Amino acid sequence: xxxxxxxxxxxxxxxxxxxxxxxxxxxxxxxxxxxxxxxxxxxxxxxxxxxxxxxxxxxxxxxxxxxxxxxxxxxxxxxxxxxxxxxxxxxxxxxxxxxxxxxxxxxxxxxxxxxxxxxxxxxxxxxxxxxxxxxxxxxxxxxxxxxxxxxxxxxxxxxxxxxxxxxxxxxxxxxxxxxxxxxxxxxxxxxxxxxxxxxxxxxxxxxxxxxxxxxxxxxxxxxxxxxxxxxxxxxxxxxxxxxxxxxxxxxxxxxxxxxxxxxxxxxxxxxxxxxxxxxxxxxxxxxxxxxx
Amino acid sequence: xxxxxxxxxxxxxxxxxxxxxxxxxxxxxxxxxxxxxxxxxxxxxxxxxxxxxxxxxxxxxxxxxxxxxxxxxxxxxxxxxxxxxxxxxxxxxxxxxxxxxxxxxxxxxxxxxxxxxxxxxxxxxxxxxxxxxxxxxxxxxxxxxxxxxxxxxxxxxxxxxxxxxxxxxxxxxxxxxxxxxxxxxxxxxxxxxxxxxxxxxxxxxxxxxxxxxxxxxxxxxxxxxxxxxxxxxxxxxxxxxxxxxxxxxxxxxxxxxxxxxxxxxxxxxxxx
Numbered sequence: 001x002x003x004x005x006x007x008x009x010x011x012x013x014x015x016x017x018x019x020x021x022x023x024x025x026x027x028x029x030x031x032x033x034x035x036x037x038x039x040x041x042x043x044x045x046x047x048x049x050x051x052x053x054x055x056x057x058x059x060x061x062x063x064x065x066x067x068x069x070x071x072x073x074x075x076x077x078x079x080x081x082x083x084x085x086x087x088x089x090x091x092x093x094x095x096x097x098x099x100x101x102x103x104x105x106x107x108x109x110x111x112x113x114x115x116x117x118x119x120x121x122x123x124x125x126x127x128x129x130x131x132x133x134x135x136x137x138x139x140x141x142x143x144x145x146x147x148x149x150x151x152x153x154x155x156x157x158x159x160x161x162x163x164x165x166x167x168x169x170x171x172x173x174x175x176x177x178x179x180x181x182x183x184x185x186x187x188x189x190x191x192x193x194x195x196x197x198x199x200x201x202x203x204x205x206x207x208x209x210x211x212x213x214x215x216x217x218x219x220x221x222x223x224x225x226x227x228x229x230x231x232x233x234x235x236x237x238x239x240x241x242x243x244x245x246x247x248x249x250x251x252x253x254x255x256x257x258x259x260x261x262x263x264x265x266x267x268x269x270x271x272x273x274x275x276x277x278x279x280x281x282x283x284x285x286x287x288x289x290x291x292x
Numbered sequence: 293x294x295x296x297x298x299x300x301x302x303x304x305x306x307x308x309x310x311x312x313x314x315x316x317x318x319x320x321x322x323x324x325x326x327x328x329x330x331x332x333x334x335x336x337x338x339x340x341x342x343x344x345x346x347x348x349x350x351x352x353x354x355x356x357x358x359x360x361x362x363x364x365x366x367x368x369x370x371x372x373x374x375x376x377x378x379x380x381x382x383x384x385x386x387x388x389x390x391x392x393x394x395x396x397x398x399x400x401x402x403x404x405x406x407x408x409x410x411x412x413x414x415x416x417x418x419x420x421x422x423x424x425x426x427x428x429x430x431x432x433x434x435x436x437x438x439x440x441x442x443x444x445x446x447x448x449x450x451x452x453x454x455x456x457x458x459x460x461x462x463x464x465x466x467x468x469x470x471x472x473x474x475x476x477x478x479x480x481x482x483x484x485x486x487x488x489x490x491x492x493x494x495x496x497x498x499x500x501x502x503x504x505x506x507x508x509x510x511x512x513x514x515x516x517x518x519x520x521x522x523x524x525x526x527x528x529x530x531x532x533x534x535x536x537x538x539x540x541x542x543x544x545x546x547x548x549x550x551x552x553x554x555x556x557x558x559x560x561x562x563x564x
Contacts, residue, residue: 164405164412164430167398171406174397181355181389182469183381183409 006137007257008250013142014211014225015249016149020204021219021226022233022241023156024197029235031173031193032087034094035227038078038101040219042198043205045105046070048113050206051120051214060123067206068199075198079191110216117213126210145207152203153242156196160238169193221265225252228272234282243283247271308333308507309354309477314363316349316531323349326363327533329526333476336499336508338518341528342551347511348390350528351481354509355387356380367477381410386475390482392462394454400465401450404437407469411436440468444498460491467498477507484514496521519543527551 021039028036050067054060082101086094124140160166171179172186173193180186204226205219212218229248233240248268255267275283309331316324324346331337341347352358354365356375365372367383375383386407394403413429441447444464454462463486470478483499484492492514499521502508512518518525519539527535527542529551535542542548 162430163427164433167402167405168409171395171398171402175393175395177377178389178393178395179406180377181381181387181393182407183378183473184406185378 002134003257007253009136009138009142010257011250011253012246013138013145013249014253015229015246016146017204017208017211017222017245018226018229018248019242019245020149020152020200020207021222022230022245023153023238024200024204025227025230026233026235026238026241027193027197027200029230031169031190032083032094033091034083034098036078036194036197037095037098037223038105039098039198039201040223040226041102041105041109042071042074042078043201043222044214044216044219045074045109046198046202047120047205047209047214047218048109051113051118051209054121060121064123064206068202071199071202071205072195074202075195076191078198079194083190083194084187106216113216115216117215120206120209120214122210141210148203148207152200153238156200156238159196165189165192224265225249225268228268231272232275232283234284236282237284240282240284308368309509310364310366311350311354312364312366314350314353314360314365316346316353316358317361322361323531324353324360325531327528327531328363329533329536331477331507331509333507334504335523336503336510336521338522338525339509339511339528340513340515340518340525343513344530345528345551346531347513347528348481349531351479351511354385354479381473381475384410384476385479386470386473386477387479388466388470388481388483390485392454392459392466394462394466394469396453396455399451399453400446400457401434401437401441403454403465404440404469404472405433408433408436408472410473410475437468437472440472441465443471444468459486460488463487471502471506475506477509478502480508480510480512482512482514483510484512484517489516492517493520 021043024039025036028034028039046067049070050063053063053066078101082097083094086097122141122144124144126139126141128135128137128139130136158166160170168179168184169189169192171182172184172189176186201219204222208222209218212222225248226245229244230241231244232247233242233244248271251271252264252268256264259267311327311329313326313328314324315322315326327346327350329337329339339347339350349358353360356372356377367385372380372383380387394400395406398406412433438447438450441450444467446461446464446468449457449461449465454465457465463483467480467483470480483495487495496517499508499510499517503523510518510522522539524537525535525539525542526533527545527548529547534547534551535545537545
């Protein structure tokens with residue numbers, strides 16, 4: 001029973017990190033029909049920024065905030081510099097560019113910070129908590145992960161549902177031509193969308209680094225699971241990203257715990273194949289087979 | 293971006309929109325040939341003509357979708373050139389599309405709120421930071437949008453998604469969206485299409501009620517609507533203006549009758 005509880009809590013923690021990555025992928029997919037393979041690499045970069053500041057013994061929260069701000073900036077720059085020239089070109093082009101960017105950013109990170117693994121001091125203790133007399137594999141830092149991802153999701157929900165900026169972003173994602181006609185500067189909103197997506201990724205990066213070890217390709221497996229989560233959720237839906245992330249996290253945690261950690265990747269693949277064969281459009285897709 | 297009020301202040305001359313000797317040709321075939329007319333602020337102007345006369349091209353040229361091969365479009369004394377699609381709305385020109393063009397993923401009132409973009413006062417940054425001003429602005433735009441829906445008599449559908457609504461209701465929502473920002477000119481591409489005669493009469497009353505408040509340019513082939521509501525009519529045939537004037541003048545013009553009844557063999561071969 002204790003094992004089950006530990007696996008559940010652990011799965012939840014990782015699941016929310018996958019959810020943040022999935023949210024970043026969903027935001028970009030919705031707005032531009034691009035799968036941003038560079039999402040993980042950009043998050044690694046922002047995490048290195050945080051690590052560098054922590055090495056200079058700056059306050060954790062300063063480093064945390066700077067990493068997230070760097071996410072906004074890197075995202076906006078990626079859209080402006082690399083994506084902007086590719087709109088209206090064949091759909092595959094931007095995807096190929098994001099893969100190129102993934103390799104480029106990871107190499108740059110390796111060149112600057114070296115490719116050896118390093119730790120990242122977390123904000124809170126990573127020691128398991130004891131509830132009553134039971135020791136749980138669940139720390140204060142894990143609680144911080146849960147809270148910060150849920151806050152991120154809540155802010156995004158408020159932004160998209162209840163602000164005019166969010167409304168314009170939804171309008172531009174659903175019908176860019178009509179939105180333009182109504183006076184919406186769609187291009188500018190795409191920049192904002194990429195910035196927010198990379199912001200979500202940056203949060204995932206600083207949260208996951210203390211659990212894994214920081215290295216230039218730290219985010220590669222996280223991106224794969226985040227992608228699985230996004231697809232599970234239907235790629236179109238931020239709520240789907242959250243649910244997909246938690247399901248993926250729990251699924252992988254149970255598989256790893258009961259079947260052995262070598263089965264984790266296989267398990268994620270099987271999960272994805274099963275869900276996609278039952279519901280090809282994902283669990284939460286708003287519209288079926290929308291082509292642009 | 294300066295506030296829209298500042299831009300609105302400039303030069304309110306009688307002829308607010310001028311189409312000046314506009315020619316459009318696609319690969320040697322001229323679709324519009326030296327078309328000139330003007331729309332004064334506050335009047336309802338109809339552009340009519342048989343199928344293939346170039347009505348939709350006129351609409352697209354004014355919108356900036358199609359660039360004229362020669363000639364100019366002048367809006368309040370300034371030539372419209374190289375404007376990006378989003379800019380027209382900020383210059384006080386709104387459009388409704390053939391069909392409906394509502395955004396499927398948004399509710400009716402949200403669709404109208406997107407149309408209120410030219411009068412929105414929040415920027416990206418304050419929106420992102422969720423400043424109180426942004427929330428107040430959101431309420432203001434929503435209230436205006438509800439008013440616009442109210443005016444069209446479809447406020448009860450505000451929270452519903454357009455796809456589930458009957459076509460005439462969708463059409464009214466689209467018109468509310470075009471009117472919400474208080475434009476100086478509304479361009480409507482075939483507003484009567486798909487409506488019953490009762491609904492067309494209702495549309496006519498709406499257009500009449502807009503007279504004086506804003507200019508309306510409708511491109512339409514429903515004669516009943518045009519004759520009943522327009523102050524002036526421009527008749528196109530084979531890309532040329534063949535008549536212009538009040539409904540009565542246009543109706544009495546033999547060239548118009550000929551164009552519509554498809555009389556002479558010469559004019560048909562000339563256009564082909």
